Amino acid sequence: MDETILVNYLQGECNDEEAARVEAWCEEGPENRKTLEQLYYTLFVGERIAVMNTVDTEASLDQFKSAIREKEKKAKRKSISIRWGRYATVAAAFLTGLVFAGGIAWGLLSNKLSDYEVITAAGQRAQTVLPDGSKVWLNASSKIVYHNSFWSSDRQIDLSGEAYFEVSHDKHAPFIVNSKQIKTCVLGTKFNVRAREEENRVVTTLLQGLVRIDSPRTEENGYLLKPGQTLNVNTDTYQAELIEYNQPTDVLLWIKGKLEFKQQSLLEITNIMEKLYDIKFIYKDEALKSERFTGEFSTDSTADEILNVLMHTNHFSYKKDGRIVRVMKK
Structure with a gap:
């Protein structure tokens, strides 16, 4: 399915024929539904999540539910399972106001949205923007999973392979990269992590800011890295080696x-x-x-x-x- 049509569908800009095509495509399999869910999250949640703490959620929720009831009176579609996508058109109408944040909270706290996932094959590299606004460059044969959760303020990411991160600063939402039981914890910074499946180590290089690296051995008293430092942690013994390079940016040549x-x-x-x-x-x-x-x-x-x-x-x-x-x- 053309992504442009999916975006138009979520923004309420499709005609009836296109909307019917999208809904039929979504019903064809769980992978299609997952794709639409991830696109929905990327479009709407990423840029609005910051305002949720200041919203009168109850009032917004009431308004949002009223809008949906109006929508239900006009719509005669039988498929209840897909209607969340059509309701996104209602949410789109409120993007400039506070109703959206309350409505999105109601829709997403039900855990219906999937995690945001990016995978590269051998010989491929990719660049993406996570729902929180952080930028990621993914090396070949790598995978990241950004976990969507409204029950935790942490931004949890699973990494297999190698990636470079430029993290959006948020002192209230730590950004945590999990790789083979090694955790790289940051608030806002630029760093590279390599955690290849075939290697028994996780290598983290800090370019800017401050990170803490935890392992089962360190618990919460992890290693603090300064810009220009690299920490090599053996994932069998959890022994760590600290290295300082004259030109740490060389680790990013793979980009x-x-x-x-x-x-x-x-x-x-x-x-x-x-x-x-x-x-x-x-x-x-x-x-x-x-x-x-x-x-x-x-x-x-x-x-x-x-x-x-x-x-x-x-x-x-x-x-x-x-x-x-x-x-x-x-």
Whole structure:
């Protein structure tokens, strides 16, 4: 179903034929209904949730219910299960007023809305805006789930894979990223989290603001990160390693989808790779650090794929043992 038609439907701008098509499509399966629910949440709730605390909910609720009763008198559709979508047209009429917030509270507290979910396949990257206004860049083979809850002020997000967050500030609603029992808690900041299923660690890099990272070992006395710091937590032992990089923004090169090296030294290249792949380089010959290379690689390339291309210059070879990469002259 064309998303433009779905948006028009939720905003009350469809004609009867288009509305009937949307409702029939929604009845075809739960996935279609979930899609419409998520779009509904994104359109209306995200930008209005902040005003709910100042609304006279009871008065607004009465007005909203009255509007719905008027709507029911005019509408003769038999499908009760889908009517919440048609009622969204009533809510749209009140978007500029306070009635909307009261009405949306009544509609959503029944837990009928699904969580907001974004998934990327291998080779894909995505950018999205969460219902709270926070921006997220999602790396390949990753998944985030933003949990919709009116029973908690926390903004709870589950992450599998890697994502960069620019979080909208809200001191009353902590933003919590859950990855393999590791929690990254923030109020408003910019940070990157990598939590690949195939890796036994969660790596968090802070670019701006302040975050606290909790694990089953730290409970509520977690690690506080400052801008420029990276925390690597082993998800088997929960031991943590704190790292400080000169250029922490290098961890975000994956957002562009490619790595470009123009007459850069091998040391500069391996420094970038350490951040991207969470590995450590050890040089057996210091002279190799000054060797220069030019090339372009996809951020989906593995560390081995990049090193194998570079070593064909016949300047060096390498041996990898877990996270340690030893570089030596040929």
